[in-house]
Amino acid sequence: MSVAAIPELMIRDVHIEDRPRERLIRQGAQSLSNQELIAILLRTGTKQESVLTLANRVLNYFEKLHELKHATLEEIISIKGIGEAKAVQLLAAIELGRRLSQKQVDSRYTIRSPKDAADYLIPEMSSLRQEHFVVLFLNVKNQILHKQTIFIGSLNSSIVHPREIFREAVKRSAASIICAHNHPSGVPTPSPEDIEVTKRLLEAGFIIGIELIDHVIIGDHQFISLKEKGYM
The missing domain is CATH 3.40.140.10 (Cytidine Deaminase, domain 2)
Structure with a gap:
């Protein structure tokens, strides 16, 4: 079962084979949901919430995945549980994706x-x-x-x-x-x-x-x- 279906669980509660990073290694990045990919970029959650919950909150904030392309540092930091370090990690990944998608x-x-x-x-x-x-x-x-x-x-x-x-x-x-x-x-x-x-x-x-x-x-x-x- 995909981790995306159980966002209320902390990563430590999920069987190691079903954790996003392990699934990516075993099955490839294409097998992961948007929530799981963002969770990998965020790396960790908070003491109260799992990284999957944070990732889901990011997706809910921007409504459509492609709206992340125009996200600002201030917008991402405004999301509960996301600090500057996590926001910078997301913005770096977004910029890499933008550069890869553009034909020169x-x-x-x-x-x-x-x-x-x-x-x-x-x-x-x-x-x-x-x-x-x-x-x-x-x-x-x-x-x-x-x-x-x-x-x-x-x-x-x-x-x-x-x-x-x-x-x-x-x-x-x-x-x-x-x-x-x-x-x-x-x-x-x-x-x-x-x-x-x-x-x-x-x-x-x-x-x-x-x-x-x-x-x-x-x-x-x-x-x-x-x-x-x-x-x-």
């Missing part, structure tokens, strides 16, 4: 389909709490030369200025661009504003000679391509 532009990641663009952007953008409008600048081989956040806030045509985007594209000697933005609601359905902005950028790119390949909307680990939907 230096590797010349190639975009062959809308899914490639979404796979590149989702790890960073799917859990953002505000809308971010991002542009990928590509070379003639559809390899990413540069990624830049153009603005943060609600999307509308008066805020997204083609000149800012295409000035950067010329500076980077980009052959084409892909635009993307996230919907904090988690639902990537395009709004009328999304479609209007896309058409405006498409027209500007045609005049300048730098093609807008796609506009991808990122939701909660899902996406919609406006090109695939016929808006381009």
Whole structure:
């Protein structure tokens, strides 16, 4: 039986083979629950509570696991039973996970389909709490030369200025661009504003000679391509 099912027990009361660290060694990290993984990072509980209880409290505080990505030191310390040392351990693990999930532009990641663009952007953008409008600048081989956040806030045509985007594209000697933005609601359905902005950028790119390949909307680990939907 998983330790996650019995959070009221102290670790010393759990059979040694069912303790998180021992199970990880024997069965691999993928076999552990989120609660057990966090418990390993926290290492110890308090005199009154088990480390599993503390781990469960962390999960309850942030509601969704991916919200931990944006946790601050102050937020974690505010959780009962979590001091500065434990909070620092959690933040270090979160930052390592963030760095591992992000594909590096230096590797010349190639975009062959809308899914490639979404796979590149989702790890960073799917859990953002505000809308971010991002542009990928590509070379003639559809390899990413540069990624830049153009603005943060609600999307509308008066805020997204083609000149800012295409000035950067010329500076980077980009052959084409892909635009993307996230919907904090988690639902990537395009709004009328999304479609209007896309058409405006498409027209500007045609005049300048730098093609807008796609506009991808990122939701909660899902996406919609406006090109695939016929808006381009």
